[in-house]
Amino acid sequence: MESSTVLTLSQLPYLFPPKSNRNKPYLSWPCKPRGSQSTRLHCQKMYVPGFGEASPEAKAAKNLHNFFTYVAVRIVTAQLQSYNTEAYKELMEFLDRHSLNDGDEFCASLMRESSRHKGLALRILEVRSAYCKNDFEWDNLERVAVKMVNESNTRLMRDYVLETSTAEGEN
Secondary structure (H helix, E strand, O other): OOOOOOHHHHHHHHHOOOOOOOOOOOOOOEEEEOOOOOEEEEEEEOOOOOOOOOOOOHHHHHHHHHHHHHHHHHHHHHHHHOOOHHHHHHHHHHHOOOOOHHHHHHHHHHHOOOOOOOOOOOOHHHHHHHHHHOOOOOOHHHHHHHHHHHHHHHHHHHHHHHHHHHHHHHH
């Protein structure tokens, strides 16, 4: 006669204990307290040291912010080139004298240059905002970034293995 055992769901943790995260360096937000009495935090994301006042995401957002200014300037200069060549020349001369590394500083300087430049700066701000909200493909950014990291890691590891295996074969 066959014997079978039926386990309830409450008995499963004894067969498959949950993996412990205590030895892993997961100490960043969002973290949730484990229980009402415990103040120990259990987190699902990696702690990234050395970013001081801002998270890596905040740093990336700042770089994107400056990049959106660059994109807006490119869009506005292309528009001006076709219908307002005088404003196009003024903006290009301003670009020759001022860096686009800090988008807000660039726009602030452009606003204070002259009343005509103020209009160009306002147009750049408008295009920057519209591009960020409506035209930038955020999910495509995530997909492309993950793909680039994976392909780069694979290439680097493959190159290292090829390099070290030929070096060991020569010895």
